[in-house]
Amino acid sequence: MNSDSPTSSAPRPVSVVIVDDSEVVRAGLSALLGASALIEVLGEGRDVASGLAAVAQYRPDVVILDIRLPDGTGFDACRRICQSNTETRVLILTSVEDEEMVDNAIRAGAHGYLLKEINGTALIDAIRSIAAGKSILDPAITARVLSLMRSNTPSTRTLVDSLSAQESRVLGLIAEGKTNKEVAMEMGLAEKTVKNYLSTVFEKLHVTRRTQAAALYAQAQAASRT
Incomplete structure (x- = not known):
């Protein structure tokens, strides 16, 4: 056996589903996160219905969820995801910097609330932290x-x-x-x-x-x- 053979010590990628009504945002997040060996983007959703369908299909570690969706709110989706997929954790990623929205997100079961101004490295770190069982609140809030x-x-x-x-x-x-x-x-x-x-x-x-x-x-x- 070759003692110089590499060992498989690399961490398992965190699987992710992105739910946002903006195609540009979904594409940008997919490109950003997909470029990291630490994240695996499994699917996307443009609204509550397609988001729930993607979560049911892929059962990701983390769902990245916007608040404003065409057929409901991210809170509705979050609540349903947490009820039916107990192993999946939810990160609200939004442009809404509002204390009441944060409160609603936490009550719906969200494990994190971040603003879209966050940089890529910090977002990846936050996703991995949430997947590991931690909870994240944007410092700006x-x-x-x-x-x-x-x-x-x-x-x-x-x-x-x-x-x-x-x-x-x-x-x-x-x-x-x-x-x-x-x-x-x-x-x-x-x-x-x-x-x-x-x-x-x-x-x-x-x-x-x-x-x-x-x-x-x-x-x-x-x-x-x-």
């Missing part, structure tokens, strides 16, 4: 939420420090972009218990949305490292 809240709240560190250890752990997982169900599974809790914890967290932080709470948590973590 977090920064925007913080800028809207900064002048209206007490010290971020003071607010976050008011949380109990269990509440802080729940918030930390939410800040990673995890859904209530995922938090419940990781912590060994009932999903209803997680919802109760979040209600208390929101009240203590003086927020109404999980994206606001996640942004405050991220800011407090950053402050603790300085």
